[in-house]
Amino acid sequence: MDNGLHLKAVEICRGGQPLLQIDAQVAPGEILTVMGPSGSGKSTLLSFLTGHLAPAFAATGQVVLDGSDVTAQPPEHRKIGILFQDDLLFPHLSVGANLAFGLRGGTKSERQKTIETALSDVGLKGFETRDPATLSGGQKARVALMRVLLSDPKALLLDEAFSGLDTDRRAQIRDLTFDHARKKNLPVVMVTHDIDDAKAAGGRVIQLGP
Known part of the structure; x- marks a missing residue:
């Protein structure tokens, strides 16, 4: 294959x-x-x-x-995941909830751990409850990237x-x-x-x- x-x-x-x-x-x-x-x-x-x-x-x-x-x-x-010029984060959801949007399966605690690890991986440890509107452009881009990757794309x-x-x-x-x-x-x-x-x-x- x-x-x-x-x-x-x-x-x-x-x-x-x-x-x-x-x-x-x-x-x-x-x-x-x-x-x-x-x-x-x-x-x-x-x-x-x-x-x-x-x-x-x-x-x-x-x-x-x-x-x-x-x-x-x-x-x-x-x-197939895609990242655009605009971050397209959901404004009514917290950073953590934005990341959870792409997650499938697992218990609530497992999903929370996955989100915590993802944020830590991109230098945003502890940002789970943050409002996306309070983030800089670079921080929004990092959250958008991890949201795509957490959806487990193959490309x-x-x-x-x-x-x-x-x-x-x-x-x-x-x-x-x-x-x-x-x-x-x-x-x-x-x-x-x-x-x-x-x-x-x-x-x-x-x-x-x-």
Whole structure:
């Protein structure tokens, strides 16, 4: 069985015109960077991978994850996590409750221990009861990252995930994200405009568009 994420002869069209074509295999722990100008289809590609492709687009090809074809599966069954530029934390829930949202199974005490460990891993020990509105941008990004990882994805997508952060914080959160993804052996597809992101990822770079 092939491990990792395989974008198998994927072609996405808009209005009958090809927007992008890609065939790539992303091994566990590898980061594939996708770059290109606005409108080249970077975020559209991620929408296809997660199962949220807009009706204006048509796609062919397969999304194969750990040897299983997930192309026709609904988003909630694909086990593909995604981080966006905006943290998208639930404002009415505490930090701990935000993390608990992605957890499945286990007793209440086990889930609480998992949340405590996750926060400690990203330097936010004791933040369980904090209101997300009281967090800095970097702290929100760390909580968003751990919420995705606690949902136990088999692959991770990054959609301009670091672009809302200042330069120093960007490098810190980027390294943290890459480190956790590699520790969990997740294949990663990162969409970015920033060449420094691509250099930090250290993997292959696919350029879309002209």
